[in-house]
Amino acid sequence: MTTRTVQGEKNLQKIHQSSKDGIGGSPLRPDGHLKVRGEFAYSSDMWHEDMLWGTALRSPHPRATILSVDISEALKVPGVYAVLTHEDIPGEKYYGLEIADQPALAIDKIRYHGEAIALVAADHPETARRAVKKIKVEYEVLTPITTEEQCLDPETHGYVHEPHEYKSHAYGNICHEQKLVSGLGVTDEVRALADVIVSGEYEVGMQDQAFLGPESGLAVPAEDGGIDLYIATQWLHVDRQQMAPVLNLPQEKVRLTLAGVGGAFGGREDLSMQIHACLLALHTGKPVKIVYARDESFFGHVHRHPAKMRYEHGATRDGKLVFADCRIVLDGGAYASASPAVVGNAASLGHGPYVIPNVAMHAIALYSNNPSCGAMRGFGAVQAAFGYESQMDKLAEALGMDPVELRQLNAVTQGDFMPTGQEIDAPAPVAELLQRVKDMPLPPPLDLEHLDVRTLPGALSNTSHGEGIVRGVGYSVGIKNVGFSEGFDDYSTARVRLEVIGGEPVAMVHTAMAEVGQGGVTVHAQIARTELGVEQVTIHPANTEVGSAGSTSASRQTYMTGGAVKLAAEAVRHELVEKGRHRYGWTQTDIALVGGKVVSASAGVLISMVDLLGDEVIEQTREHHHRPTVPFDKETGQGFGHVQYTFCANRAVVDVDVELGLVKVVELTAVQDVGKALNPLSVVGQIQGGCTQALGLAVMEEIVVKDGKVRNASFTDYLIPTILDTPPIPVEILERPDPNAPYGLRGVGEAPTVSATPSIVAAIRQATGKALTRIPVRPEHLTDTL
Amino acid sequence: MRVTFTANGKPVEADDVWEGESLLYVLRERVGLPGSKNACEQGECGSCTVYLDGLPVCSCLVAAGQVQDREVRTVEGLAEEDGELGLVQQAFVDAGAVQCGFCTPGLLVQTDALLERDAQPSDTDIREALSGNLCRCTGYEKIMDAVRLASARKCAASGEGDQK
Numbered sequence: 001m002t003t004r005t006v007q008g009e010k011n012l013q014k015i016h017q018s019s020k021d022g023i024g025g026s027p028l029r030p031d032g033h034l035k036v037r038g039e040f041a042y043s044s045d046m047w048h049e050d051m052l053w054g055t056a057l058r059s060p061h062p063r064a065t066i067l068s069v070d071i072s073e074a075l076k077v078p079g080v081y082a083v084l085t086h087e088d089i090p091g092e093k094y095y096g097l098e099i100a101d102q103p104a105l106a107i108d109k110i111r112y113h114g115e116a117i118a119l120v121a122a123d124h125p126e127t128a129r130r131a132v133k134k135i136k137v138e139y140e141v142l143t144p145i146t147t148e149e150q151c152l153d154p155e156t157h158g159y160v161h162e163p164h165e166y167k168s169h170a171y172g173n174i175c176h177e178q179k180l181v182s183g184l185g186v187t188d189e190v191r192a193l194a195d196v197i198v199s200g201e202y203e204v205g206m207q208d209q210a211f212l213g214p215e216s217g218l219a220v221p222a223e224d225g226g227i228d229l230y231i232a233t234q235w236l237h238v239d240r241q242q243m244a245p246v247l248n249l250p251q252e253k254v255r256l257t258l259a260g261v262g263g264a265f266g267g268r269e270d271l272s273m274q275i276h277a278c279l280l281a282l283h284t285g286k287p288v289k290i291v292y293a294r295d296e297s298f299f300g301h302v303h304r305h306p307a308k309m310r311y312e313h314g315a316t317r318d319g320k321l322v323f324a325d326c327r328i329v330l331d332g333g334a335y336a337s338a339s340p341a342v343v344g345n346a347a348s349l350g351h352g353p354y355v356i357p358n359v360a361m362h363a364i365a366l367y368s369n370n371p372s373c374g375a376m377r378g379f380g381a382v383q384a385a386f387g388y389e390s391q392m393d394k395l396a397e398a399l400g401m402d403p404v405e406l407r408q409l410n411a412v413t414q415g416d417f418m419p420t421g422q423e424i425d426a427p428a429p430v431a432e433l434l435q436r437v438k439d440m441p442l443p444p445p446l447d448l449e450h451l452d453v454r455t456l457p458g459a460l461s462n463t464s465h466g467e468g469i470v471r472g473v474g475y476s477v478g479i480k481n482v483g484f485s486e487g488f489d490d491y492s493t494a495r496v497r498l499e500v501i502g503g504e505p506v507a508m509v510h511t512a513m514a515e516v517g518q519g520g521v522t523v524h525a526q527i528a529r530t531e532l533g534v535e536q537v538t539i540h541p542a543n544t545e546v547g548s549a550g551s552t553s554a555s556r557q558t559y560m561t562g563g564a565v566k567l568a569a570e571a572v573r574h575e576l577v578e579k580g581r582h583r584y585g586w587t588q589t590d591i592a593l594v595g596g597k598v599v600s601a602s603a604g605v606l607i608s609m610v611d612l613l614g615d616e617v618i619e620q621t622r623e624h625h626h627r628p629t630v631p632f633d634k635e636t637g638q639g640f641g642h643v644q645y646t647f648c649a650n651r652a653v654v655d656v657d658v659e660l661g662l663v664k665v666v667e668l669t670a671v672q673d674v675g676k677a678l679n680p681l682s683v684v685g686q687i688q689g690g691c692t693q694a695l696g697l698a699v700m701e702e703i704v705v706k707d708g709k710v711r712n713a714s715f716t717d718y719l720i721p722t723i724l725d726t727p728p729i730p731v732e733i734l735e736r737p738d739p740n741a742p743y744g745l746r747g748v749g750e751a752p753t754v755s756a757t758p759s760i761v762a763a764i765r766q767a768t769g770k771a772l773t774r775i776p777v778r779p780e781h782l783t784d785t786l
Numbered sequence: 787m788r789v790t791f792t793a794n795g796k797p798v799e800a801d802d803v804w805e806g807e808s809l810l811y812v813l814r815e816r817v818g819l820p821g822s823k824n825a826c827e828q829g830e831c832g833s834c835t836v837y838l839d840g841l842p843v844c845s846c847l848v849a850a851g852q853v854q855d856r857e858v859r860t861v862e863g864l865a866e867e868d869g870e871l872g873l874v875q876q877a878f879v880d881a882g883a884v885q886c887g888f889c890t891p892g893l894l895v896q897t898d899a900l901l902e903r904d905a906q907p908s909d910t911d912i913r914e915a916l917s918g919n920l921c922r923c924t925g926y927e928k929i930m931d932a933v934r935l936a937s938a939r940k941c942a943a944s945g946e947g948d949q950k
Contacts, residue, residue, distance in 0.1 A: 212825040212921075684928075688924060692925035
């Protein structure tokens with residue numbers, strides 16, 4: 001068998017760089033050369049001799065009963081090897097991240113537009129697509145349940161999952177809910193304590209992760225009856241855990257290897273084509289490749305929850321917050337995915353990084369016949385931040401205060417308590433972040449004499465030469481948790497090996513961490529260099545032959561898997577030094593590994609690592625568990641639920657064409673506390689990328705769903721920011737170490753996506769005077785032409 | 787049908803090509819050049835950009851039959867003859883402009899074409915030239931840095947650095 005999957009081995013990175021490329025340095029990505037050569041093997045690049053192409057038949061209706069499925073004509077298409085329905089599933093028919101409520105292929109019912117019903121494997125992708133069109137499905141089309149009112153009235157509008165079908169403890173069409181009460185809660189007596197009360201209703205549209213590399217992979221049936229899957233995912237082990245029961249295989253016969261991942265942002269946390277490719281491969285006995293087209297990608301993964309929120313804030317005349325009352329309704333769509341955890345985040349972080357003595361919160365996620373929603377960068381904190389930051393601006397206006405000063409006056413700091421009762425026991429320089437972002441120089445004012453129309457709103461469309469353009473400036477700050485919360489034993493595993501290769505000590509790091517572009521592979525090598533004093537580090541391809549690394553999400557991978565690499569490397573170092581002590585009787589207590597040598601600060605060089613190691617190989621595997629958390633109390637929301645908090649502040653400068661309703665973000669500044677920047681270059685890249693996704697949510701990105709149907713499943717109609725839409729993003733990094741975290745680091749990736757959106761909307765409000773309670777802000781909101 | 791064309795200076799031949807196949811599919815699945823990426827396959831994201839007879843095009847929008855007897859240059863053909871990274875490739879690596887990297891091949895070809903036309907583009911020129919290439923990871927700042935770096939190195943190499 002010849003296979004290009006071995007090209008994945010090319011992703012095995014060997015790094016020849018000096019030890020200045022330990023932590024705190026900015027060595028370049030070990031996969032950078034392969035990527036710029038076009039030689040890096042992404043999951044859609046997998047190829048196998050004699051492979052088949054798989055694709056799925058997807059429902060055109062959001063809610064229907066399936067009366068019959070006739071595959072006979074599809075099977076007759078020349079080149080078709082298999083057509084499968086749920087009847088061909090050998091094991092469990094349902095799976096799910098938190099609740100196993102999603103059928104691998106639809107059974108009797110359709111619950112969302114685009115749900116997969118049947119699979120085809122054929123010799124060419126076009127053959128497979130043509131065969132799919134020959135599958136005849138008879139539907140009884142039903143009225144979809146799509147609005148909050150419909151969802152909350154199942155007696156009238158029905159159930160997305162009939163009560164007897166529930167795989168969870170859910171009831172009605174509520175997937176999950178979390179209440180929170182702190183202080184005295186919010187009563188009339190508490191309201192009376194406030195001099196000023198502002199309230200507002202806010203709405204967030206459905207955003208998509210829109211990673212560029214489509215869902216794809218190659219499933220290869222193995223001789224032992226198992227399956228090898230080369231896949232782009234965020235968490236190999238949780239994929240396997242969900243797949244094995246459906247395939248009716250023991251976990252050890254479901255082997256996953258990470259293929260190159262073209263971005264993720266939460267969208268690959270759920271299964272997409274994993275089970276489908278394996279079912280087809282096991283059924284046909286041939287390797288099967290599935291690559292989603294872009295429209296299928298929009299149907300095939302979960303999105304950011306759209307939200308409707310109601311906020312009420314009260315403050316004293318001098319600006320001190322007295323209470324906050326809040327209701328957040330998230331549309332979770334047809335299946336649960338990560339909705340319960342998203343609700344937990346929205347409830348526990350939904351008041352922002354502010355000290356508020358009295359809080360009442362009610363957050364719920366609904367089941368509906370809209371597309372399923374789950375993890376996306378910011379994970380429940382994004383929606384809420386638009387609500388509470390809009391409120392802060394509204395409150396500042398009502399009080400006649402500067403909006404930044406109002407935020408600083410109420411900002412949490414170390415030693416304060418969150419509304420969950422959790423003490424913030426690490427630095428929380430929220431007021432300082434705001435001050436620094438405010439103090440950064442502003443871009444020069446619009447110069448009508450010397451302007452380049454390409455820099456104006458409307459840009460290349462040449463819609464204005466400066467007339468009708470108004471500038472605005474807005475500020476925001478946000479809070480995000482790091483790692484999995486609410487009692488989840490979130491851990492990661494790393495194996496580190498040290499041996500002599502070619503006369504030099506070489507470390508090898510093996511984890512199951514999904515490198516999705518965030519730069520974990522670079523950081524792992526930096527950690528190994530720092531802990532072992534070597535220059536050469538090899539990163540082993542990520543696969544299920546080593547213990548779980550947990551998910552590449554929740555801003556957790558450097559904290560968790562980085563922490564595991566540190567522990568394993570320390571164990572290797574300890575074993576090496578003990579070997580020397582045993583052999584040479586060293587008694588020094590200050591022994592370290594530096595520059596390939598075993599050294600003592602008091603006695604100098606003791607021996608070279610090469611001589612001490614000889615032909616021996618030292619290998620250690622360690623798990624890194626973060627400190628324990630507990631679930632939030634269901635009624636009060638109280639509990640030590642989060643591992644770590646992370647904060648980012650932003651300033652947006654916008655130009656708005658008030659005649660046409662067009663917005664150009666002129667500059668988007670970010671200041672973030674990262675605890676310790678293990679790789680400053682990558683940290684800045686994460687912050688800038690996170691800000692840009694926030695810009696997308698503020699002014700352009702939305703999956704438009706009407707009556708349960710997706711109207712814009714393409715990159716023509718779902719708009720993500722281009723380089724013309726994206727402004728300069730100056731970034732300032734603060735390093736205030738968290739004593740609980742490895743190296744003091746703080747998760748980076750999500751905080752800017754939480755915080756940057758409200759700053760842009762605030763700037764547009766300042767320019768236009770419009771209230772703007774819905775994002776994305778559209779031209780019709782600015783021109784009153786709805 | 788059979789399609790013959792030149793890819794990165796070498797003659798290639800693809801047999802049994804279905805008339806609906808794109809140049810992108812033929813490059814990736816038949817010729818063994820998967821460097822050009824398949825992100826939207828409708829000309830919106832630029833990830834599949836290649837040179838066709840010296841002009842950058844979205845290879846997903848070019849029917850395979852259209853390239854008969856023509857010259858295609860892909861990201862795999864941007865390296866120097868001795869195998870060293872090309873100037874634009876090296877600048878993207880050095881500037882940290884590669885994260886997930888899926889957009890990178892298309893951006894490299896488009897940037898290469900830009901600097902061939904204008905070795906010292908202004909920031910606005912760069913943004914205009916690259917506006918057909920989506921990137922979801924970087925926020926484009928490091929891509930701007932990479933293009934500026936490539937421009938500076940190109941000008942330094944040709945002694946044009948002080949002209950503007």
